[in-house]
Amino acid sequence: AQSVSQHNHHVILSEAASLELGCNYSYGGTVNLFWYVQYPGQHLQLLLKYFSGDPLVKGIKGFEAEFIKSKFSFNLRKPSVQWSDTAEYFCAVNAGTASKLTFGTGTRLQVTL
Amino acid sequence: GAVVSQHPSWVICKSGTSVKIECRSLDFQATTMFWYRQFPKQSLMLMATSNEGSKATYEQGVEKDKFLINHASLTLSTLTVTSAHPEDSSFYICSALRRGEQYFGPGTRLTVT
Numbered sequence: 001a002q003s004v005s006q007h008n009h010h011v012i013l014s015e016a017a018s019l020e021l022g023c024n025y026s027y028g029g030t031v032n033l034f035w036y037v038q039y040p041g042q043h044l045q046l047l048l049k050y051f052s053g054d055p056l057v058k059g060i061k062g063f064e065a066e067f068i069k070s071k072f073s074f075n076l077r078k079p080s081v082q083w084s085d086t087a088e089y090f091c092a093v094n095a096g097t098a099s100k101l102t103f104g105t106g107t108r109l110q111v112t113l
Numbered sequence: 114g115a116v117v118s119q120h121p122s123w124v125i126c127k128s129g130t131s132v133k134i135e136c137r138s139l140d141f142q143a144t145t146m147f148w149y150r151q152f153p154k155q156s157l158m159l160m161a162t163s164n165e166g167s168k169a170t171y172e173q174g175v176e177k178d179k180f181l182i183n184h185a186s187l188t189l190s191t192l193t194v195t196s197a198h199p200e201d202s203s204f205y206i207c208s209a210l211r212r213g214e215q216y217f218g219p220g221t222r223l224t225v226t
Contacts, residue, residue, distance in 0.1 A: 036217075042219070043117075043206075043217045043218060043219040043220060044157075044206070044208075044217040045217075046214065049214070090156065090157070099145065099210050099213060099215065100147070100159060100162065101147075101157075101159065101215060102159070103156040103157045103158075104156060105155060105156045106154075106155075106156055
C-alpha cells in the first residue's frame with residue numbers, strides 16, 4: 001500500500017521568508033501527486049497537482065512543487081510567504097486506483113508578521 | 114464551480130443513537146464520492162468510496178455495518194453512524210469526484226456524549 005510522509009509537522013516563518021515543505025511517498029508505480037491547503041475553518045482546497053509532463057508544477061497563490069521521481073518526493077515551495085498563507089498543508093498521492101487519495105499527516109504553517 | 118456541501122456542519126448526539134451526515138455536490142454530478150475521517154492534528158483517513166447506484170467500497174478496518182453509506186443520486190451521498198459511541202467522535206469529510214479531481218466538503222464535526 002502507498003504511504004505519504006510529511007516530515008515537517010509545524011513550521012513557523014516570518015512574512016517574506018521562503019517556504020519549502022517536504023513530501024515523500026512510497027509507491028513504485030505511476031502516481032498522481034497533489035498538494036491541498038486547509039485554511040482555518042475552511043474546507044480543503046487544491047493548491048496544485050502533478051499528473052505527468054514538466055516535473056515543476058505551478059499552482060495557485062504563488063505556490064509551486066517539484067516532482068523528483070528518483071527521490072519519491074514532491075516538495076512544495078513558495079519564494080515569499082504571506083500572513084494569509086497560515087494554514088494546514090497536506091500532500092496526497094493517487095496511485096491510479098479509482099482515484100483514491102492517500103494523505104500525508106499534514107504540516108501546519110504559521111506565518112508571523 | 115465544483116462546490117460540495119455537507120450537512121450538518123456539527124452535531125452532538127448521545128451514545129447509542131444514530132447520526133446521518135449528508136454530502137451534496139451542488140453544481141455537478143458525481144458518480145463517485147469519498148468519505149474521510151480526520152482526527153485532531155492528524156491526516157485524513159479514507160473510510161469508503163461511495164458509488165452511485167451500487168454498494169460502497171470500504172477500506173480495511175472500517176466497519177461497514179457501523180458506517181452506512183448510501184449514494185442514492187448523482188448529487189447526494191449519506192453517511193450514517195449507527196449506534197454511535199464516544200470513540201466515533203471525529204471530523205468527517207466528504208469529497209466528490211469530477212474529471213479525476215476530488216472536491217471537498219467543509220466537514221462535519223461529530224461529538225458523541
